Amino acid sequence: MSSKVIQAMYIDDDVLMAAVKKVRQENHHIEEVYTPFPVHGLDKAMGLAPTRLAITAFMYGCVGLSVAVTMMYYIMIVDWPQNIGGKPSFSFLENMPAFVPIMFEMTVFFAAHLMVITFYLRSKLWPFKEAENPDPRTTDDHFLMEVSVHGNEEELKALLLETGATEIKVTEKH
Amino acid sequence: MYTFSNRLRLFAIASFVVGAIMVALSFMNTPGTVEEMKAMHAAHDAHGHGASHGTETHDADKTANHSDHKAETHGGESHDNAHSETAHHATDGGHHKSQADIDKHHLDQLQNKPWAAVYVAAFFFMMIALGVLAFYAIQRAAQAGWSPLLFRVMEGIGAYIIPGTIIIIALIVLSFPSLHLNHLFHWMDPDLIDKTNELKYDKLTDGKSGWLNTTAFLVRAIIYSTIWIVYSILSRRFSVKQDNSNDNSNFKKNFRLAAVFLVLFLISESMMSWDWIMSFDHHWFSTLFGWYVFASMFVSGITVIALITIYLKSRGYLEYVNDSHLHDLAKFMFGISIFWTYLWFSQFMLIWYSNIPEEVTYFITRIDDYTLPFFGMLGLNLIFPLLILMNSDFKRLNWIIVIAGIVILFGHYLDVFNMVMPATVGAQWSLGLAEVGAILLFLGLFIFVVFTTLTKAPLMAKRNPFIEESKHFHY
Numbered sequence: 001m002s003s004k005v006i007q008a009m010y011i012d013d014d015v016l017m018a019a020v021k022k023v024r025q026e027n028h029h030i031e032e033v034y035t036p037f038p039v040h041g042l043d044k045a046m047g048l049a050p051t052r053l054a055i056t057a058f059m060y061g062c063v064g065l066s067v068a069v070t071m072m073y074y075i076m077i078v079d080w081p082q083n084i085g086g087k088p089s090f091s092f093l094e095n096m097p098a099f100v101p102i103m104f105e106m107t108v109f110f111a112a113h114l115m116v117i118t119f120y121l122r123s124k125l126w127p128f129k130e131a132e133n134p135d136p137r138t139t140d141d142h143f144l145m146e147v148s149v150h151g152n153e154e155e156l157k158a159l160l161l162e163t164g165a166t167e168i169k170v171t172e173k174h
Numbered sequence: 175m176y177t178f179s180n181r182l183r184l185f186a187i188a189s190f191v192v193g194a195i196m197v198a199l200s201f202m203n204t205p206g207t208v209e210e211m212k213a214m215h216a217a218h219d220a221h222g223h224g225a226s227h228g229t230e231t232h233d234a235d236k237t238a239n240h241s242d243h244k245a246e247t248h249g250g251e252s253h254d255n256a257h258s259e260t261a262h263h264a265t266d267g268g269h270h271k272s273q274a275d276i277d278k279h280h281l282d283q284l285q286n287k288p289w290a291a292v293y294v295a296a297f298f299f300m301m302i303a304l305g306v307l308a309f310y311a312i313q314r315a316a317q318a319g320w321s322p323l324l325f326r327v328m329e330g331i332g333a334y335i336i337p338g339t340i341i342i343i344a345l346i347v348l349s350f351p352s353l354h355l356n357h358l359f360h361w362m363d364p365d366l367i368d369k370t371n372e373l374k375y376d377k378l379t380d381g382k383s384g385w386l387n388t389t390a391f392l393v394r395a396i397i398y399s400t401i402w403i404v405y406s407i408l409s410r411r412f413s414v415k416q417d418n419s420n421d422n423s424n425f426k427k428n429f430r431l432a433a434v435f436l437v438l439f440l441i442s443e444s445m446m447s448w449d450w451i452m453s454f455d456h457h458w459f460s461t462l463f464g465w466y467v468f469a470s471m472f473v474s475g476i477t478v479i480a481l482i483t484i485y486l487k488s489r490g491y492l493e494y495v496n497d498s499h500l501h502d503l504a505k506f507m508f509g510i511s512i513f514w515t516y517l518w519f520s521q522f523m524l525i526w527y528s529n530i531p532e533e534v535t536y537f538i539t540r541i542d543d544y545t546l547p548f549f550g551m552l553g554l555n556l557i558f559p560l561l562i563l564m565n566s567d568f569k570r571l572n573w574i575i576v577i578a579g580i581v582i583l584f585g586h587y588l589d590v591f592n593m594v595m596p597a598t599v600g601a602q603w604s605l606g607l608a609e610v611g612a613i614l615l616f617l618g619l620f621i622f623v624v625f626t627t628l629t630k631a632p633l634m635a636k637r638n639p640f641i642e643e644s645k646h647f648h649y
Contacts, residue, residue, distance in 0.1 A: 058564070086529070097523045 003148070003173040005031055006156055007134055008165035010143040013039045019163035020045045023147060026159060031146040031173070034138040053122075057115040064110025068103040134171075148173075176491050176628045182621065190618025196611025200288040203607070208277045211284060282357045283599045288608040289356040290598040293345050295612035297450065298474075298590050299620045300338030301467075305475025306331040307406055308439055308468075309506075314409070314432035319643040320502055323495050325413060325635045326628065327482050331475070332406040333627040334620055339399035342450065346395055350388055358598055361386045361456040378457055386453055394449055398442040405435040417636040425639055443468055451590075454597035458536045462521055467593075469514035473555075474586045476506045477579040482624070484572050491633050497570040498649040504569035504578070508559055511582060515556040540592060543601040547588050554585030587613070 010016040017039065023030060030046055043050075073092045076099070081089040088094040120126060138144045149156060149170070157168055205211035310328040313321045321328075349358045357363070365374040367383050379386070409428055416424040444464030452463050460466075480503040486492045525533045540548045558581050568574045595603045635641060 054566070097519075097526050100519065100523065 004153070005171060005173045006147045006149055006153070006160060007169045007171060008145045008147065008160040008163075009135070009137075009167040009169075010145065010164060011141065011166055012164075013143060015164040016143040016145065017042065017045055019145060019160070019165065022163050023145070023159070028156060028159075029148045029150075031148050033146070034133065034135070034144040036139050036141060036143070039143075053115060053119060056118050057111045060114035060118075061107045061111035063114075064107040065103055067110065068099070068106035072099045072102060175631075176486070176625075176633050178625050178629050179489070182625060186618045186621040186625070188618070189614045190622070193611045193613070193615025193618060196607050197288060197292060197615055200291070200606075200608035200611060204285050204288060205281060208274075208281050211277070211281050280602075283602045286356055286358055286598045287602060288612075289345075289349070289358050290594055291608035291612040292615075293342075293358060293598075294587070294590050294594050294609070295616045296338070296341045296345060297594070298587050298613075299334065299616040300342055301471040301590070302474045302478050302620070303332055303334035303338050303406075304402060304443070305468075305471035305473070306479060307335060307402060307475075308436070308443075308472060309475055309479065310409070311405070311432040311435045311439065314428055315436055317429070317640065319640050320499060320647040322635050322638040322640045322644040323492065323499060323647075324479060324483060324503075325638070326631060326633045327479055327486065327492075329406075329410045329413060329631075330624045330628040331478055331482065333410070334623045335399075335402050335406045337619060337623055339395075339402060343392070343395050343399060346392060346450075359391075359453060359456075360597070361453060362388055382456065386456060391449060391453075394445065398446045401435070401438050401442050405431065405439075409435075413635055413638075414631045416638060417632065419637060422637075422639055425637075443471075451593050454594055455536055458533065460521055460525070460533075460536075462517060466514075466517040466521055469510060469517050470586050470589050473507060473510035473514055474583055476503060476510060477582045479503060480507060480575055481579045484576060486628075486633065488572070494634070494645040496647070498647050499644075500572070500575060501566075501569045501649050504563055504575050507575075507578065507582060508563035508569070511555055511559040511563075514586075515552070518552075518555075536596075539596045539600070544592055544596060544603065547603075548592055551585050551588045551592060554581050555589065558582075558585075 008019070010019060013035065016033070016035070020030065020033065020042065024045070024047065033042065033046065035042070069092075076089055076095060077092050083089065087098060092099075133139060134146070135142065135144055145160075145165075147156065147160070153170065157170075160168055205214055306328050310325065310332060312318075313325070313328075346359075347353075348355050349362065351362045351364055360366075361379050361382070363374070365371045366376040366379040369375055369380070409431055412424040412428040412431065416422070416428070447464040447467035451467055452459065480500060483492065483495060483500065483503065487495050522537060525537055559578050562574060562578050563569055591603075591609075638644075
């Protein structure tokens with residue numbers, strides 16, 4: 001199966017938004033959109049599913065809290081319950097206020113870092129990764145929409161030109 | 175224009191009347207003499223409860239703790255009884271308290287009960303109006319683009335500051351020792367600063383009498399109230415004038431007024447919290463107390479804005495308010511709930527950690543005698559809003575906000591309860607006739623004043639420069 005795509009270049013984000021809506025209306029599949037900055041509402045116009053990153057962060061936070069509680073409980077209460085300056089180390093609850101700063105920080109630490117790592121994994125970002133940018137201008141002031149070709153190529157080209165594309169290029173998707 | 179629905183008005187009046195009757199009954203049920211008190215207690219014990227609140231149930235450890243503290247910090251100087259600790263001090267070797275003294279103290283606490291209940295509820299509703307005024311001034315000074323649609327709601331709630339502060343001032347005047355009506359503010363007792371009174375003279379109270387004396391107290395109360403009332407009236411006036419003006423001069427005046435008010439508010443609110451709340455425990459002090467009280471009033475105020483907005487929206491007023499506005503309010507409820515907890519914990523943990531006797535008694539009395547309200551408040555004010563308002567979708571659902579709002583408001587009522595009651599009624603507390611009655615009484619008054627004010631101007635601030643942005647606000 002051929003995997004031809006059309007890359008249409010735009011120079012304005014409003015035009016791009018209108019084009020995305022139009023192309024979706026005509027039932028063409030938008031492979032990808034490259035923009036130099038976040039375009040508000042683009043994900044909705046493209047029909048992308050909402051992110052679940054916040055949910056993972058919540059769970060990571062719970063893990064961090066559990067780690068902190070287990071650690072403090074084991075070290076301070078179970079393993080060696082010393083009397084340090086009269087702090088009550090008889091039970092976790094009695095000494096809890098002293099542990100709260102650590103519990104809080106660990107929760108935030110786990111939630112933040114693991115969420116960031118999840119983000120990197122899910123968006124396949126790492127050092128030395130080869131850039132996937134089809135045109136370097138899309139990091140500066142151009143917007144690029146990639147539409148997969150099924151059937152009539154000329155008709156799709158005409159449609160994209162109609163939406164205000166400034167350049168159109170047909171390539172093989174690698 | 176909003177019309178006050180008859181059902182709501184009826185509800186407000188009924189709430190006020192029922193509350194007033196309940197409070198009156200609780201005043202009548204208060205024992206007048208020690209003999210009456212003992213008779214009532216005997217009757218109570220016969221019913222099988224009452225013993226749980228008895229001071230006798232405290233274990234020996236705590237008693238020893240209190241005795242040590244007293245002996246250490248105040249040495250041999252004659253010293254008045256720190257409220258609610260009568261029974262402990264009775265075992266104190268250095269201070270022989272007769273049974274009659276203990277009974278008298280016990281009676282004072284019981285007689286304080288309805289007064290304290292009214293004071294807590296009065297302060298709670300005043301605090302809501304004050305929190306809303308602060309929020310409103312911040313929205314004005316920050317030139318927020320999302321909130322102008324809600325300005326009239328905030329102005330309506332802010333109008334309660336007038337009756338609210340007047341009632342507080344009246345309660346303060348009624349507490350003056352010259353009237354002999356109650357013992358709410360213990361430091362007002364003239365015997366405490368009377369050097370010739372060997373039995374009751376209290377050096378610590380005397381040392382603070384430069385700040386804590388009835389004249390200055392009343393003058394300060396009037397100054398704070400004036401600042402808040404003047405702001406609520408002026409900002410409302412400029413806001414309504416702006417509706418029919420040709421330029422933005424009223425808007426600009428309101429902007430400057432808000433900036434000035436915020437400065438004055440921070441000062442007056444802080445001092446108000448020392449006077450109207452912290453002075454109940456006049457031997458105790460805390461530096462972040464003003465901010466702590468502020469966080470409590472701020473989150474309650476924002477919650478009430480959200481609840482009234484939802485109510486008005488459901489009645490078909492507030493055409494342009496959408497779920498994004500509610501989302502923003504809910505975010506504030508969420509964030510300020512956490513901010514409140516941060517301050518609560520900062521205050522608690524620092525005192526718990528260092529455990530300095532003259533500071534820690536504040537929390538010892540609360541943890542011993544108010545275990546459930548003291549820690550239950552954390553569940554209501556932190557854990558519940560934290561978990562339920564964390565979800566972005568939930569913050570757009572009316573019923574979630576209403577439930578979270580009611581829980582937060584009850585939690586902050588308990589917060590004020592925990593601040594006032596231990597020093598005024600000690601272990602004699604309950605959430606009974608007087609407390610519920612006082613809440614109903616002020617709830618009725620609050621609804622009546624707020625919704626009457628809402629009928630007096632269009633619910634949308636027409637010519638506000640940001641109103642278009644607010645109408646199209648979308649998050």
